[in-house]
Amino acid sequence: MQGKADHNYDYTLMAPGPVNLHPKVREILSEPMIHHRTPEFDKILAQALKRLKFVFQTAEPVYMISSTGSGGMESLLVNTLSPGDTILAVNSGKFGERWIEMAKTFGVHVDELKITWGDAVSADVISEKLKTKAYHAILTQACETSTGVLHPIQKIGEIVKAYPGTLLLVDAITALGAVPLPMDEWHIDGLVGGSQKAFMLPTGMSFVSFSKKAQATFANSKIPKFYLDIKKEIAANSKGETFFSSNVTLTKALNFVLAEVEKQGLDSLFKSIQRRADFTAEMIQLLELKSYAKVKSASLTAVVVPEFIDGQKLRELIESEFNLTLMGGQDQAKGKIVRIGHMGYILDEHLHQLATALYRSLEKMGYKPATAFEAYTQRLIDWLKTH
Numbered sequence: 001m002q003g004k005a006d007h008n009y010d011y012t013l014m015a016p017g018p019v020n021l022h023p024k025v026r027e028i029l030s031e032p033m034i035h036h037r038t039p040e041f042d043k044i045l046a047q048a049l050k051r052l053k054f055v056f057q058t059a060e061p062v063y064m065i066s067s068t069g070s071g072g073m074e075s076l077l078v079n080t081l082s083p084g085d086t087i088l089a090v091n092s093g094k095f096g097e098r099w100i101e102m103a104k105t106f107g108v109h110v111d112e113l114k115i116t117w118g119d120a121v122s123a124d125v126i127s128e129k130l131k132t133k134a135y136h137a138i139l140t141q142a143c144e145t146s147t148g149v150l151h152p153i154q155k156i157g158e159i160v161k162a163y164p165g166t167l168l169l170v171d172a173i174t175a176l177g178a179v180p181l182p183m184d185e186w187h188i189d190g191l192v193g194g195s196q197k198a199f200m201l202p203t204g205m206s207f208v209s210f211s212k213k214a215q216a217t218f219a220n221s222k223i224p225k226f227y228l229d230i231k232k233e234i235a236a237n238s239k240g241e242t243f244f245s246s247n248v249t250l251t252k253a254l255n256f257v258l259a260e261v262e263k264q265g266l267d268s269l270f271k272s273i274q275r276r277a278d279f280t281a282e283m284i285q286l287l288e289l290k291s292y293a294k295v296k297s298a299s300l301t302a303v304v305v306p307e308f309i310d311g312q313k314l315r316e317l318i319e320s321e322f323n324l325t326l327m328g329g330q331d332q333a334k335g336k337i338v339r340i341g342h343m344g345y346i347l348d349e350h351l352h353q354l355a356t357a358l359y360r361s362l363e364k365m366g367y368k369p370a371t372a373f374e375a376y377t378q379r380l381i382d383w384l385k386t387h
Contacts, residue, residue, distance in 0.1 A: 009323040009357075012350050016145050016174055016300040016327060018196040018203055019344025022260075025200060028253045036246035044255050046240060051258035052207055055266070056191060057182035062209040063233045064254075066247040069173035069194030071228065072206025073099055076169045076190040079230045080214050082222035083107030085136040088129055090121045093146035094330045099139050099171060106223045111135070117332060118147050118302075120295040123155035130163055137167040137189075142175035143297035146330045148339065150179065150297035157187035167214050173197055173206075177261070178273050178299040178343050189214040195250060197299070198273070198343045200257050205250050274298040275387060276342035276351065282383050283355050286376050287362065287369045292329075292337045302329070302337045306367050310335045314361055322357035348384050355380050 013020045021029075034041055052062035065071050077099075081087070085108050089100045092115035103110050113129070115121050126138060138160055142153050153170060160168040169190040172181055176191065177198030183191050188211065195205035210218075210230070218231060227244070236243035261269055277298040284291065284303050292302035305311045312328045315338050319325050329337040340354065359373055369376065 009353050011323045011325075012353055013325050013344070014341050014346065014350065014354055015325055016148075016197075016339050016341040017194065017343065019198075019200060019341055020346060020350070021202070022200050022257065022345045024256055025253045025345075028256055029202070029249055031249075031252070034248060036248050037241070041246065041248060041251075042240045044252055045242065045246065048251055048255040048258060049237065051255065051262060053209075054262060055177050055193070055258065056207075056209050057266075058184045058191075058209050058211075060184070060209050060211060060215075061234070061237065062207055063230060063237065064242065064247070064251065065206045065208065065228065065233075066204065066244065066250075067206050068203055069171075069192065069196075069206050070098065070102075072173070072192035072194065072208050073171050074102055075206070075208050075228045075230065076171075076192055076210075077103055077106060077108070078221065078223040078225040078228050079210070080167055080169070080190060080217045080221055081106065081108055081136060082220065085109065086111065086134070087137040087139055088113060088126065088133075088135045089138075090115060090126075090140035090151065092119065092121060092141065092149060092151070093117055093144035095141055095145055095171060095173075096139075099141075103139070118149060118292045118294055120149050120293075121151050121156075123152045123159060126156055127159045130159065130166065135163075135166050137169050139169050140171070142170050142172040142181055143179070143299050145174040145300070145339075146333065147293050148291065148297055148300045148302035149293040150175070150295050152295075153181060153188065154186045160189075161187040164213070167211075167217070169214075174299045174343075175297060176207075177269065179297055180266075180270060183209060183211070187211075195254065198269075199254060200344050201250055201253050205247055205254065270298070273342050276346055277301060278387065279351050279380070279383065280340055280342065280354075283358065283380060286371050286379060287359065292333065299341070299343055301340045301342070302333070303340065304337055306362070309362070309365050309367060311338050314338055314365060317361045317364065318357045321361065322353060324353055324357050351384065352380075
């Protein structure tokens, strides 16, 4: 893939995940291996676990799992629920569907709140549901990766906190570290993040944390579990270890990223990601295109392509000619959108590459933006200078 593009761009990854890696992360990943039961690694692990709490904005422990984000989603379920429990689950896209499928696999009864793709769930609807039925948990994404929509987690948390027997479990894999999501302040009972998103790492780690309300359910949870049994991890972490073999390389890189986030500050990090989202909004406005999501997350933008253009072929053209990887749509949105990620190591030169690639590729596929390329480019250059 790299080096094949006609325009001599370095390869760039602007998908909703995985994302471009920080140069220092790439360097750390190439370092010699160390053992996970050594004083050297014990120190790194302790620092990373402490620093994760800063990103989660919680006083509770955060646990690392050597799995993709889906393993973290499963961990929230199997440690807090039992077969026969009834939950209310938001289904607003591909990953809402996945979490519902997981819950059903474990014998949990699911009342599905089906939301039109691109729309955000109404907190009022959840409130009304809770008044009519007892639920053991509410499941929702913070950001639905397949659509780019942002759900009102703060409002939902305010509602759910009034129900002592109901947990709010949030898949924040495409939101944590990218948008404000303070776990304790927003009354989130279970929160999961993934390494390949705002944490700027390769895929392979998920991070989970539980409120005290959720921790109280561990002893009674009857779903069979072994690898994802958080009680094992609690015991191991108390000794300064992970229960299973640690993901040494990713943990070392994670510790670097978290130290950088501490230096930068969460607000500054959120602003930098929001700036990229705002740039993309300016870009698609100049191209006379629209966002697929009604309420957009800063994490990514799903762009609706012109009706006569196949979004899958558009992203393939961008990749082959501009050395830039975006993502297309999934299921019912396949061919209708391209998804642009705003997380990871993204410089202004990458935004220039994105703007050129999208304009020229649309043009090649027969779409004629009203704004001439030179004027479009200058507008975006000026935007970057002033924002």
